[in-house]
Structures are given as C-alpha cells and as structure tokens.
Amino acid sequence: xxxxxxxxxxxxxxxxxxxxxxxxxxxxxxxxxxxxxxxxxxxxxxxxxxxxxxxxxxxxxxxxxxxxxxxxxxxxxxxxxxxxxxxxxxxxxxxxxxxxxxxxxxxxxxxxxxxxxxxxxxxxxxxxxxxxxxxxxxxxxxxxxxxxxxxxxxxxxxxxxxxxxxxxxxxxxxxxxxxxxxxxxxxxxxxxxxxxxxxxxxxxxxxxxxxxxxxxxxxxxxxxxxxxxxxxxxxxxxxxxxxxxxxxxxxxxxxxxxxxxxxxxxxxxxxxxxxxxxxxxxxxxxxxxxxxxxx
Numbered sequence: 204x205x206x207x208x209x210x211x212x213x214x215x216x217x218x219x220x221x222x223x224x225x226x227x228x229x230x231x232x233x234x235x236x237x238x239x240x241x242x243x244x245x246x247x248x249x250x251x252x253x254x255x256x257x258x259x260x261x262x263x264x265x266x267x268x269x270x271x272x273x274x275x276x277x278x279x280x281x282x283x284x285x286x287x288x289x290x291x292x293x294x295x296x297x298x299x300x301x302x303x304x305x306x307x308x309x310x311x312x313x314x315x316x317x318x319x320x321x322x323x324x325x326x327x328x329x330x331x332x333x334x335x336x337x338x339x340x341x342x343x344x345x346x347x348x349x350x351x352x353x354x355x356x357x358x359x360x361x362x363x364x365x366x367x368x369x370x371x372x373x374x375x376x377x378x379x380x381x382x383x384x385x386x387x388x389x390x391x392x393x394x395x396x397x398x399x400x401x402x403x404x405x406x407x408x409x410x411x412x413x414x415x416x417x418x419x420x421x422x423x424x425x426x427x428x429x430x431x432x433x434x435x436x437x438x439x440x441x442x443x444x445x446x447x448x449x450x451x452x453x454x455x456x457x458x459x460x461x462x463x464x465x466x467x468x469x470x471x472x473x474x475x476x477x478x479x480x481x482x483x484x485x486x487x488x489x490x491x492x493x494x495x496x497x498x
Contacts, residue, residue, distance in 0.1 A: 209344055210461045216347070218457015219354035220415050223361050224430065225437035225449040227408030230364075233444030234381040234401035237287075241310040243427030243434065244317040245406055249275060249413025250422045251321060254331045257417070264349070265356055268414035272360075272407045279406025282313075283399040314427070321424035329421040353415040360411055361450050364404070368446060377401055381444065433460070436480040442490030451491060 224246060231239045253267045262270075290305040339346040368374035379387040380397035388394055420426070437456045441448020456479060463475040483490070 205343055207462070207465065210464050211458060212344060212346065212461075213350070214457045214459070214461015214464075215454060216350040216354040216457070217460065218454040219357040220412050220453075221430065221433050221437060221457050222450040222453025223357040223408055223415070224412040225434045225441070225453040226361050226364060226446050227405035227412070228434050229438045229441065229444060229446050229449035230377075230401050230408075231405040232438065233446065234377055235306075235398045237306045237310070239310045239402075239405065240307065240431070241313040241317065242405065242409055243431035244314045245275065245279075245409035246413040246416065246430060247321060247422070247424065247427045248317060249410040250331070250417040250420070250426065251325060252410075253414040253417040254422055264414060264418035265352060267417075268356060268411045271410040271414050275410025276403045276407035278410075279403040280399055282406070283402040286313075287402065288395060288399060318424050318427070325424060327423060329423045331417055331420075331422045347419060349419040353418055357412065357415055360408065364408070365447060365450075373400075432477060432480060436483065438490075439480065439488070440483050440490055442492035445490065445492040448490055448492035 224242070228239060228242050231237060231242070249271055252271065253264060256262060256267050256270075257264055287306055287309060290309065337348070339348055339351065368378060376387070376392045377397050377400065379390065380392055380394045381401075384394045387397070416430075433456050434453075437452035438449045439452070440455060441450070441452035459479055460475050467475065
C-alpha cells in the first residue's frame with residue numbers, strides 16, 4: 204500500500220505539469236479549432252533554453268520558468284502573426300476546413316524543423332534532468348522537492364489562467380470568439396486578434412511547463428514525443444476545448460502513468476498513454492466535461 208501511494212503521488216506531481224501543458228493545447232484548440240502538433244516541441248525548446256540559462260547563470264529553475272512565460276508568449280504571437288494566422292482567410296474569423304488542414308500541416312512542419320534543429324545543435328544524448336537534492340520524507344513517503352515545487356507552480360499558473368478566462372473581459376472575449384466568431388465580431392471583438400492571443404498564451408504555457416520539466420526530466424531533441432500523446436489524451440479525457448477539463452485530464456493521466464509503473468513491465472510503461480487515449484475514444488469520446496452531440 205505504501206508503494207502504491209508513493210507511485211500515485213509521484214505520478215500526480217508529474218501530472219500537474221502535464222495538466223499545465225494540456226491547458227495550453229486545449230486553449231489553442233478551443234479558440235482556434237486547430238490541433239497544434241508543435242506544442243510539444245515548444246516544450247522541448249523551453250527545456251533546452253532553461254538548461255542553457257541555468258548552466259550559465261545562478262538563476263533557479265522556477266525563476267527561469269517565470270522568465271520564459273513572456274518570452275514564449277511573444278514567440279507565439281509572432282508565429283501566429285507571420286505564419287499561422289495568414290492561412291486563415293475566411294470572412295467570419297473562423298478558418299475554413301482547408302485552412303484548418305493547412306494550419307495543422309504547418310504546425311507539423313514546425314515540429315519536424317524544431318526536432319531536427321535541436322538534434323543538429325545539441326546532439327542526441329540526454330542532458331539535464333535536474334540536480335540531486337535531499338528528498339522530503341513525509342509519513343514514510345519520499346517526495347522529490349523539484350517535482351513537488353514544479354507541481355505547485357504548474358497548478359498555480361493553471362489556476363491563474365482559469366481566473367483570467369472566467370473573471371476578466373479579456374477572457375470573456377476569448378470565450379466568445381471560440382463559441383461564435385460571427386456574433387463576437389458583431390460585438391466588436393477582433394476574432395483574429397483573439398486567435399493570436401490564444402496561440403500566444405498557449406505557447407507561453409508550453410514555455411513555463413518546459414522550464415519546470417527541465418528541473419527533473421532528462422532533455423533530448425525528441426522529448427516532445429514523451430509528452431505530446433499524454434497531452435492529447437488529457438485534452439480528450441477532459442473534453443475537447445475545455446481548459447478545466449484538460450487540467451483535470453492531465454492530473455488523471457499523470458496518476459495513471461504513475462500507477463502504471465507498478466502494474467506494467469518497463470517495456471510497456473510508455474504505452475500507458477496510448478492505451479488510455481484509445482480507451483477514452485471508445486468509452487467516452489466527448490470527455491469528462493464535453494457533451495455528446497449528433498452529427
């Protein structure tokens with residue numbers, strides 16, 4: 204029982220960071236209707252950036268995560284301004300089906316470019332993984348302080364995003380643009396600007412999550428493959444486009460991953476995310492917070 208609780212808590216702490224990354228992915232999909240395949244690679248870039256900063260300076264990893272938020276938000280804003288936003292030409296602000304396909308292929312191309320650029324620059328050997336720190340022992344459980352702090356910061360940032368989306372005029376504008384772009388335009392909301400803001404925020408969250416992961420997770424050019432399927436599973440589990448659902452889904456995925464270390468052999472532990480993803484699609488494709496609709 205003690206081992207079961209130990210793995211469950213460890214999985215939940217990692218799941219907190221997955222929840223933060225999933226909320227960014229869900230926000231982009233919910234507002235823009237676009238699946239961002241480059242989201243995981245933005246996390247990878249953030250991890251390498253955090254590693255380089257921590258190696259060359261004495262700035263702690265948590266402070267680096269805070270610093271990377273505005274930097275990656277600016278990068279996301281520019282990416283949408285220069286590339287992604289130019290593919291949406293529909294009058295009502297919501298991309299047509301062909302524009303969705305073009306944006307999806309563009310993000311996939313960005314993913315491949317970032318992965319291979321990182322491979323050329325940093326090589327394939329894993330780096331980082333955080334320094335060795337004295338573990339925290341509570342009631343017979345051993346807690347990694349880096350994971351615990353990353354978990355706390357991730358939930359704090361996710362909570363702040365929820366407040367912004369539900370308690371501010373800016374957040375209501377984003378939700379209006381996601382719900383009905385035509386009506387939002389009649390109300391004076393610039394839908395394309397809302398899309399750009401959503402993409403910027405989602406990329407900023409990827410930057411924060413990547414910096415948090417760099418404090419305890421090994422970094423290599425294809426590390427995004429370790430997390431992108433987990434993020435998709437969390438988004439689907441919570442309900443497509445639901446930011447709170449993605450947060451809850453991320454925590455559940457982390458918990459399942461942690462418990463999978465007990466019940467599955469080492470060779471099959473990486474398949475846990477795939478199995479959960481497929482199970483969700485079969486049992487409840489609309490997710491926890493989603494609603495089934497007739498097509």
